[in-house]
Amino acid sequence: MSKLSTAMPFAAAALDARSSVALYRQLYDGIRRAILAGQLKAGTRLPSTRELACELGVSRNTVMNAFEQLLAEGYVEGHTGSGTFVSRTLPDDLLNARAGERRAAHPRPRRRALSTRGASLAATHINLSRFEGRARPFRPGTPALDAFPFELWSRLTARHWRRPRRDLLNYGDPAGHAPLRAAIAAYLGAARAVVCEPEQVIVVAGAQQALDLAARVLLDPGDAAWVEEPGYLGAKGALAAAGARLVPVPLDENGMDVEAGADVEPSARLVYVSPSHQYPTGVTMSLARRLALIEWASRAGAWILEDDYDSEYRYEGRPLAALQGLDAEGRVIYLGTFSKVLFPALRIGYMVVPADLVAAFCAARALSDRHSPTVEQAVLTDFLEEGHFARHVRRMRALYSSRQAVLVEEARRELKDLLEIETSAAGLHLMGWLPEDMDDRVAARAAEAHGVDAQPLSSFCLGRPRRGGLVLGYAAYDAQEIREGVKRLAAALRVRPRK
Numbered sequence: 001m002s003k004l005s006t007a008m009p010f011a012a013a014a015l016d017a018r019s020s021v022a023l024y025r026q027l028y029d030g031i032r033r034a035i036l037a038g039q040l041k042a043g044t045r046l047p048s049t050r051e052l053a054c055e056l057g058v059s060r061n062t063v064m065n066a067f068e069q070l071l072a073e074g075y076v077e078g079h080t081g082s083g084t085f086v087s088r089t090l091p092d093d094l095l096n097a098r099a100g101e102r103r104a105a106h107p108r109p110r111r112r113a114l115s116t117r118g119a120s121l122a123a124t125h126i127n128l129s130r131f132e133g134r135a136r137p138f139r140p141g142t143p144a145l146d147a148f149p150f151e152l153w154s155r156l157t158a159r160h161w162r163r164p165r166r167d168l169l170n171y172g173d174p175a176g177h178a179p180l181r182a183a184i185a186a187y188l189g190a191a192r193a194v195v196c197e198p199e200q201v202i203v204v205a206g207a208q209q210a211l212d213l214a215a216r217v218l219l220d221p222g223d224a225a226w227v228e229e230p231g232y233l234g235a236k237g238a239l240a241a242a243g244a245r246l247v248p249v250p251l252d253e254n255g256m257d258v259e260a261g262a263d264v265e266p267s268a269r270l271v272y273v274s275p276s277h278q279y280p281t282g283v284t285m286s287l288a289r290r291l292a293l294i295e296w297a298s299r300a301g302a303w304i305l306e307d308d309y310d311s312e313y314r315y316e317g318r319p320l321a322a323l324q325g326l327d328a329e330g331r332v333i334y335l336g337t338f339s340k341v342l343f344p345a346l347r348i349g350y351m352v353v354p355a356d357l358v359a360a361f362c363a364a365r366a367l368s369d370r371h372s373p374t375v376e377q378a379v380l381t382d383f384l385e386e387g388h389f390a391r392h393v394r395r396m397r398a399l400y401s402s403r404q405a406v407l408v409e410e411a412r413r414e415l416k417d418l419l420e421i422e423t424s425a426a427g428l429h430l431m432g433w434l435p436e437d438m439d440d441r442v443a444a445r446a447a448e449a450h451g452v453d454a455q456p457l458s459s460f461c462l463g464r465p466r467r468g469g470l471v472l473g474y475a476a477y478d479a480q481e482i483r484e485g486v487k488r489l490a491a492a493l494r495v496r497p498r499k
């Protein structure tokens with residue numbers, strides 16, 4: 001064995017001339033690994049560049065480049081005239097890093113110190129990730145991706161990237177791209193009777209970010225927050241993560257029961273509602289209840305978080321006005337999203353906040369992720385301003401209404417006595433009510449085993465629902481998929497799964 005390879009175990013590691021990794025980089029990696037693993041001890045003298053180049057059959061430049069990199073990163077130290085040595089000042093931690101890396105590949109469970117906030121985040125147990133990836137019937141919350149005008153979208157996108165505007169490529173306003181804020185304000189004023197100036201519109205990374213910001217900006221840990229029972233998991237998760245104490249408030253056919261909420265927790269700091277189309281029951285909050293809620297909020301000094309997530313999809317009559325337009329005191333924080341009209345991965349939503357809160361929300365937003373991608377915002381502005389948005393919504397209204405009709409018709413035929421299902425004037429999903437003796441979680445598991453998603457109503461509840469139900473999204477699936485899904489669901493429920 002040559003003197004060199006004894007002193008330089010890494011030299012034995014063959015350098016691969018066909019690899020896409022440069023030779024100098026391979027050599028650097030080999031020496032670095034040998035140092036970290038303790039094979040090359042501190043103070044060991046490395047061979048001269050000439051000797052090593054000869055030993056490895058590579059050019060001297062290759063060795064010099066590797067040594068320079070090691071020198072720059074402090075793994076070796078050089079003394080002019082006296083050679084290159086493994087650094088004597090490598091901290092023990094670094095020397096053990098290799099062993100650490102090996103351990104990390106098979107981590108042993110051990111307690112790590114999360115912050116109190118981190119621990120409460122981890123303990124929310126609200127798993128939004130089950131909505132990732134390709135959807136199958138009847139996963140809710142997904143629009144018809146097969147009917148989105150992607151060609152048009154890509155043309156609008158290309159137009160911006162062909163000659164990108166310098167001002168759009170730099171950091172932007174945390175409140176969003178000004179023309180988009182103006183377009184959203186105009187749209188909300190006309191379509192939803194939202195009363196606002198463009199300056200009150202903050203473009204966010206989806207409604208979920210708006211929920212998170214509102215919870216963090218408006219609540220202290222321990223503050224009580226009313227939530228609809230049953231209600232949207234993403235809202236409960238964001239509020240709980242901010243340390244809020246969730247107070248479930250029951251619903252009836254007029255929406256949230258404000259009196260019941262005031263009886264249980266009169267001094268809540270915030271209330272989360274989806275008044276246009278309650279998620280997931282689909283109930284519309286009556287005008288009397290809206291006024292009662294605003295009146296209570298005024299007395300209690302509470303905020304109202306209005307989630308208008310799918311307001312574009314109303315199939316009968318005129319769209320309902322937003323609660324925000326009834327609020328004279330600036331207590332409503334209004335949220336909306338483009339996830340349901342365009343596509344969820346776009347991650348663009350908006351909030352309309354009272355003018356005196358804009359600065360606080362923008363400060364919080366800037367510290368979290370600065371702002372939403374500006375070029376996408378500019379593309380979306382064109383989509384709105386050039387009339388594509390309105391056209392797409394009109395087309396989708398007709399499509400979703402027909403998809404809903406297929407679901408109802410098929411369910412009434414195949415799921416008689418197993419699932420009570422009613423048409424709805426709005427939204428992208430329907431509620432199906434199970435027979436009294438059927439547990440909805442067990443039914444959902446049976447459905448899953450038959451290849452369909454049917455979210456149990458009880459997963460939206462903090463307590464137990466009065467009656468079990470399944471939430472069935474239909475917008476994203478064509479007539480054939482819906483029919484096939486209903487058949488599968490019928491097969492799952494026909495065995496009457498019980499607890």
Ligand SMILES: Cc1ncc(COP(=O)(O)O)c(C=O)c1O
Pocket residue numbers: 141205206207208209232234274279307309336337338339344348349
């Ligand atoms: C009731 C409700 N609010 C908000 C959202 C969040 O949407 P975004 O994708 O904008 O975060 C959803 C998504 O499914 C929803 O169902």
